[in-house]
Amino acid sequence: MDTQLLHFIIVTLKLVIPFAIILTFIPLLVWLERKGSAFIQDRPGPNRAAIMGIRLCGLIHPFADAMKLMFKEDIIPSQVHKFFYVLAPFIALSVASVTFLVIPFAAPMPFGGGVLSFQAANINAGVLYILAMTSMGVFGIMLAGWASNNKFARLGGLRSSAQMISYELSMGLAVISVIMWAGSLALNDIVSLQGANILRWNFIYDPLACLIFITAAFAETNRTPFDLPEGESELVAGYHTEYSSMKFSMFFMAEYANMVIASALIVTLFFGGWQIPFLDTNTFRTNADYYLYYFLVAAAVCCVILGTFLSIKFKKGRFGDKRDYEPLVFGVPAVVAGLAIFCLLVVLGRFPLPLEAANWIVAVCQIFTFLFKVLLMCWVFIWVRWTVPRIRYDQLMDLGWKFMLPLAMLNIVITAVRMLWQ
């Protein structure tokens, strides 16, 4: 193939895939949030929306919500500043999605005589780029608050900007100690340095920075306990009080996109990014066939066990409708697929892999590890939201300026001393 065309395709894919990932994560997270909150509050959660009786544990709900929001009437109130009112949600969403460009999804891979990095833009100052872009996110909220010309919205925007300014400082200072360890601002270097050993990952190596960063990230994404810009008990709905329909849903999506990005960033900086625990890239590449074989065996066994477990839960008349057949629909194919893979593996035995394929397998595994970690981190966000109450505004400011900022500075000093010590 023409190398130029190949190059073009690669760049396009690098740009498109992160967006696609965020977009698929958003409905997933909405579902996770609703189900998770239901689990925490001991109630069934969303389970009504159905396509021809198929409910998929409420997974249909996000799609139904999206449909509803898309076809709702788009109201622009008369008192607003039209241009900025329309612009604000676009800013919020687009800023949230460009941040993903510098996150590395897997280790750079030798490919076609060059190196293929799984990162759209390998910027020399990647961490700074992310800090810069997250600080842009506040403009959407502030503009929404201002353009709505409504006191609740304005207060929400005002709070949001104050909060962002305050917590960005401790966020930046927390990152500095990570940068000091890595000696580089490029995110891929930071991940590579952490290595496969969990004990070297920054959340153990530099726990204070991790704690500060995660707290600040909660504040930056306006999630509970720091969701004062939209605190409904005081401000109706804060900055998006006047928004409806698609524009509202854009804010909604931006919130979840921000959550994904914050999680991705936390994972990259503190939880080893794409590193698979105790399995470093080179070992994996040279022994890919071995790991692949046993991974598939394990997967097949899991499929069979899980499928069987589901299938025996089938009992006619439990709900009295089509939901009775759900365990069978999932369980039987799982068992069949598991058995089929197992048989195939036994028949074929271990087969050697070409180098290219091994590299690709490693990359795919790393991508999935990364996404799995991100999902776990998102779950932490949801978990915190439904267990911790919202704090008061003065407490928020005190926490940011009087506690986290000095602590972050102290952490830099500690890091410097530790570096001299070593």
Add this chain to the structure above:
Amino acid sequence: MNPYFFYAFATITVLMVVLMILQKNPITGAMCLIVSFFSLAGLYVLLEAHFIAVLQILVYAGAIMVLFIFVIMFLNLKKEDLKTGRRPFYQFAALIASGALVTFLVVQYTKIPPVSFPESVAGFGTVEAIGSLMFSKYVIAFEVIGLLLLVGIIGAVLLGKKENHD
């Protein structure tokens, strides 16, 4: 270096600054300025100053302009606060004066032969190069900037805080 990028960024920058200085509404002005800061960052990228470009966005767009917008929202300006009074003669004089200045400068600059930029040395504009220079040759400047920032904090607190004892 692609000249079209330069012209695009330059046009956006100048256009947005012009829009800003003609504004009555400070929020609109601030948004124009943010756009022009972004295109300036683009120009910095063309000049191979990637680090400065990111800092430009981080500091100007991300910190200074947020502060501006915060204050604008804080002041809660009414429509009638933003009245305009035309002072045509004064504005015309200002226009002439700055036009003269810019002509003078442009004439001066265009006497420079149009040499294209030399090949940049390895590591030009990277964080390492800037950092090592900052902590060796310019360490004094770095210290004084620290003091200056402290002055900024003291000043802002002193001026901004409400007095409680009355």
Add this chain to the structure above:
Amino acid sequence: MHPRSVDFEIHMHVSIHHYLVLAAVLFCLGLLGVIIQRNILIMLMCIEVLMNSINLTFIALARYYNQVDGHLVAIFVMAIAAVEAAIGLGIVISLFRNRQSIDINDFNSMRG
């Protein structure tokens, strides 16, 4: 290598004077803004424009001389601009508390 040793290329290349002229235009626009604006907040923004035009000059020249010193200057200027903005806005707030206006023409209590 000295910049002069490069052969003159008169075609479509963007050279140092493009950047310097752009910076000069921005500088004059900033000055013009400070003079004709009546809104103090926008006047403060114009001062930021002035600082930015100077930064552009320094960075273009740094590229021209292949020295990182110009970048250093730009960083310091950014810090200074940030402090200026903070103090300027502090003054505006204390001004607004006393007299509900941000129009420079309303501030003429002193005449001589």
Add this chain to the structure above:
Amino acid sequence: METNIQNLLNILVGGITIWILCAGALLCLLIDALWPRKMSVPVYTIGILTLIVTLCSAWYQWLQPDLPAAQDLLVIDLHTLFFITLVVLVGILTILNALGYMQLHNDLTAEFCSLIIFSIIGMVFFFSSDHLLINFIGLETMSLSIYVLVGSHKKNFKSNEAAIKYFIIGGVASAIFLYGVAMFYGAYGTLKISELAMALPTQGLDYLPKTAVAFILTGIFFKLAVVPFHFWAPDVYEGAPSPVTGFMATGVKIASFGFAIRIFIGINVLDMPQIQNLLVVVVVATFIVGNLLAIVQDDVKRMLAYSSVSHAGFVLFGMLAGFREGRYEPFSSHTVMFYLLGYLLMTLGAFAILSLMIRKRSEATHYTDLEGLGHSKPLLAGLFTLFMFSMVGMPGTVGFAAKYSVISLAVQNGHIGLAILAVVMSIVSAFYYLRPSVTMFFKKGAGGCPVIQEIPFTSSASITFCAFTVIYLGLNPDAFIKLAKIAAF
């Protein structure tokens, strides 16, 4: 690593005066923050002590046979030490004035003291660095502290207004200054003054230095408030709290001239006929406009603002007088230094008295407020008259010695016409300088309370010091002119 530690040590030892100032300013802040009750007196005491220690260390360094080379960007030579002495003296007197002012108004906060010291640090960097970037950072540290100080009288609308005006003018002036610096960088590819002295402009960019000089000088002229860049001065001087006005009027000018002398000596591109002509125009305009507009003022602070404009013109005339056959003579800067010393003493003395004028909890500096002061407080009125006489240039006061040295230098170097103008303008200035004294002594107050009621100890200390030195230096200037001559390059 070794060289770095050595480097740091050099910086620490060489710039010891600066580091003492920094430590003092931070100590002031900390004490203010940690002291259980809000009391400003310990903070101010620490501030004054810091400045005195700085003065001692500067003298100690002065007496060292060879000064340690701090860093190539920070030059500690006799010139720097002399100017450090001047600005620290300004600082001490200002803090004394401010203490008195604070007792009367019950208004200034403890941050005031540390901001004064920060501003002094900025001034020191402004005139002591060999690198234009650090000069600029020093300039900004100085200016930004002063913007805050000007606006520190928060509830007073005049103070706010003065702060915003000064801020906008000052911001533009700094930007113009920095643009000049950028042009120097464009022309020479370096910003070190010692390298600029020898460098040749890069081919093709050799148009820039002249413009650069014009921009830098414009920036400084704004700070000095010389005509035609003086229009902000009266409003700002009137609006700012009196001690701050005294600080601005003296400290900023001293620092700017310290820097100006450094670049006039360092950068040979300044030795151009165009620059000299520019200086002549500015000096003549300043003499005429400053003195004539001062006559029509009816507020003492505004009058002193215009007087400081004309004094700045005089000092600039001292710089101009140092040009002999188109070159600036480094040695002749001693007249400027001595003039600045005298100007400092008489101005701060006058402002110490102005700081005491209070009526209905606000400053009262209108001429009508002075009526009858000569009867209620004759000594104070007499001292004020003394300072005014000194500003006119009466023989026997420091003002005379300073003006005499400037004019004699001008005559020596052939600037006869300007010297005559200077003498004429000094005579004109007697009109407005003596008007407050006439009001004090020969106009009966319209009853009511006199404008000065109590005189705090600190204010009287600073007034006494100023009065004593004004007379002492007036009678016996030679010793200090000798010192200035040593400090001149």
